[in-house]
Amino acid sequence: MEELLRSFFDIDILVFAVIAIVPLLWVLPYALFAVWLERKVAAHMQDRLGPMRVGGWHGWAQTIADILKLIQKEDIVPTLADKKLHFLAPLVVFIGSYAAFAALPFSSAYVGSHVNVGVFYILAVSSLAVVGLLMAGWASNNKWSLFGAMRSVAQIISYEIPTALAILCVVVIAGTLDLQEINRMQTGWFWEWFVFKKFPFVFVAFIIFFVSSLAETNRTPFDIPEAESELVAGYHTEYTGMKFALFFLAEYGNMFLVSAVASSLFLGGWNSPFGDFMSGPIWGVFWFLSKGMFFVFVQIWLRWTLPRLRVDQLMHVSWKVLTPWSFVCLLAIGFWTVLGG
Amino acid sequence: MTPQEIAAKLKARFGEAISDLKEAPPSDPFISIQSLRVKDVAAFLRSDPDLEFDYLMCLSGMDYNNGNLGVVYNLYSMTKRHKLTLRVEVPKADPKVPSVESIWRTADWHEREAYDLVGIVFAGHPDLRRILCPYDWEGHPLQKDYKVPEFYQGMKVPY
């Protein structure tokens, strides 16, 4: 894609700008769609109808109306808030989520930035959101927000470990940190996907990755940083209008991010499940996005099914269940790779 | 035990401090107590192995509209399954009744409510604050001669 663009423009900065815009073109409509999907799925799971009015067919324009409303809203900053941090926090959170899209291989022909440490980069950059959440909680000068921020930092940092270990399992098999390369190794029928390799260890690693990614995106059952019934809205209690929308966007962006990483690492990414059938760069985008959306749907599904864990139980799950098991998987896969080749 | 037996037992223990059992159906049979002995009687009722009134069903503050305020205790025993009603009357000028909070913890909020709404002062209550009305409300609304204030913190009260 880079070469293609270079044939049009000769200026580097323009080429990179165009490449950088592409994920944004996906993230914004995706976030609107995902919010709508979340509401519709929730409604139908609860025997309701959900939004039905705006836009005609099943209220498809509801979230567009919502975002327009949020843009128009007054930006309220609490008097005693730390104004600079209060302003910066949503930006940091959104940047952390959006920057990670750069290394996502949307198709065999397109990846925002072809870095050879893609997985590592995504892990590192998406942790940036923690700083933003803490800033938001602290700057709001609200005790509930601070609680939310503290919880969220503790949660995200602890769940980084099982996430990283689960990713390592794949890296051990693939022998590279380059996502594009990892995807290429899974080309073929769906049994070529890493999730079915070295059964059941990679499969367990996949489950661990998915569960801890739920925690990293603050989704139920790990949504304690914004636990509505406990902390009102957690770190974004004091945010309104567009700043709130940025938090929202970042959350949904993150949801897709972890889903996309899961599908890239474990489920073949842009590969078609049926060998050469429907494969190629264009179909690759389709497969990549639909695999990502499937996991977004599963996240939504879980959210409307499960209750929420408590802080200490959350830590329990991370440190006493997920981390040891991911170590077991990593060791087993390591031995298998070394011994079995 | 029937109310009569309970009354006899109490009479034997406390003598003049309590009245005879008064029965006038459909009213519940009740015993009047001198206000100063409430706590002793309550402690006895709670601890006596034959009585064991361990459940304070209700504690109501009353304004009898004759210059007296009163407290009505409705007692029940979970183990013996019998009931008793106690009544205390105190002059409105000095409405002091000993608190039974240390005997039945449930009396805590009931007494605060009676203090708040009727104005009975429970001596020995650990935390006698208003409970239903705002903390700076004036007067005790359930007294029969209570007049609703016109303003509360600058707001008109009967809206």
Added chain:
Amino acid sequence: MAKYFKDIFTSIWTVLVGMKITFLHLFTPAVTIQYPDVKPKLPERARNRLYVNIDDCIGCDQCSNACPVDCIEIETVKSLPTDDLGTTSTGQKKRLWVTKFDIDIAKCCYCGLCVPPCPTECIKMTEVYEFSEYDRYNLIYNFSALTAEQVGEVRAKQAAYEKEQAAKKAAAVKPAPAAQPRPQQQSPGSKKS
């Protein structure tokens, strides 16, 4: 240790059971309806907005007495013996001009206590439940059939009649206290705004 594994197993199992239930509900038809487009059929006994059939009202004030929140205001003026106010549909003769029959529906608590005492069954609760207003004063419903002028006329007639009667009495007996004048408050139409 066995508990540790059992806990992991039950967690996963119950989560899957829950997911199955919610997934199946994804395809069950919704129980909610699109309200302003689709409206539920209310049962016969539905208690909503009050309605007074003023033609049947005899001004007996019983509904007003039964109301626990005092949302019904009734004022009546005695009719002259010469007036014929007609009869109600139940056959009762009307003797009072109902000069004011206001229901402050904003105060109404829809308890329905006003309905059974009515001797002519003229006050009832209807099925209408959509009657929000931008101005609270529009929620005071005037049911009286008389216009402000008619009320004035009726009052004047009654006052004149009473005066006459009083004069008669005074002439017959001795100086009697003047007939107590009816309070001339604002006419019911004035609240209509």
Added chain:
Amino acid sequence: MAQIETIESQKTSIGKTVRTEEMIINMGPQHPSTHGVLRLELVVDGEIVVEVIPHIGYLHRCFEKHAESMANYQQVIPYCDRLDYISSMSMDWAYAMAVEKMLGIKIPERVEYIRVVMAELQRIASHLIALGTYGLDVGAFTPFLYCFRDRERILDLFEMTCGARLLYNYIWVGGVSHDLPPGFVEKARDFCRYFRPSLKEINDLLTYNKIFIERTADVGILPADVAINYACSGPMLRASGVNFDLRRDDPYSVYDRLDWEVQIGKGDVGTVGDCWDRYMVRVREMEQSAAIIEQALEQLPSGDVSAAIPKRIRPPVCDVYVRSESPRGEIGFYVVSDGTGSPFRVKARSPAFVNLSVLPEICKGYMIADLVAIVGSVDIVLGEVDR
């Protein structure tokens, strides 16, 4: 002052420079999980609750003062509706029984059965709300709407009987306002048949979910002696293992002719008297209520329902305390008459008010998330707490 002193005494210092201290944090009156306008002043050490000071009265509507100023006894009933607006029928019934006791009138048998059916339907409706909002408190949203879906069916039954969905004013002194409408019995039976599988679904989705059990078992344990000392009642008392139900132990109406069992907390997944037990007692009570409804409909005699409604209620000079089992526990009315047509004093002993007073006792040492679970398991209705 007492509060500040406790805080001082609990300050701990670790080293010279780093010192932790408790934070005072205000929960409510506008908080999603205080079930209305309850305000809790929390003293927390990190996430651990050191002390809870409840502040109530934000919904105080002077029920008792209103009742005294009513023109007659009948007019108090709409106000009773608004005490516990989740279970208006039980409130009405308790008040009506108090006045009936003063008047000494005999209630037609059909009325008693209708009242039992209504009260038990109301109990199911009320417990459904308790279950649903409890799910909400621990973060599960979906069971809440399933509960409301089922509750709607009960409200439909009520609406076809008396015309109102929430504040019924149905049970009057001496009778009920309307006889059962045609088709009610079948519909009520249908509901009972529909309800059991539906309850099982909620159980599968929420009650036996491992996360839910983890959140509620061994949390907010209320021992039996503390429960009795605080005069807790209803599911709150029974969950602590006290086998006591006013419907059986201080029988009123026709409950003694019906066959059902009192449900108590057994500590299936934790300790007796924890939040899960309180929740489970409600679930099991709903099953029992469905059985009571079916039996009562079976035995329903025919007759007139308005025979005993007195034209003018003028009780003799007397005072009575009458209690009955509302979904939240013992609702008692202490009614004093001075022989006139309007009550001299009406005191409502509301179950949630008394149950809530035990909250500071059972919250200490748990986390804020647990506090939410405990408040939810007490199942308060602020309309009744504040009156």
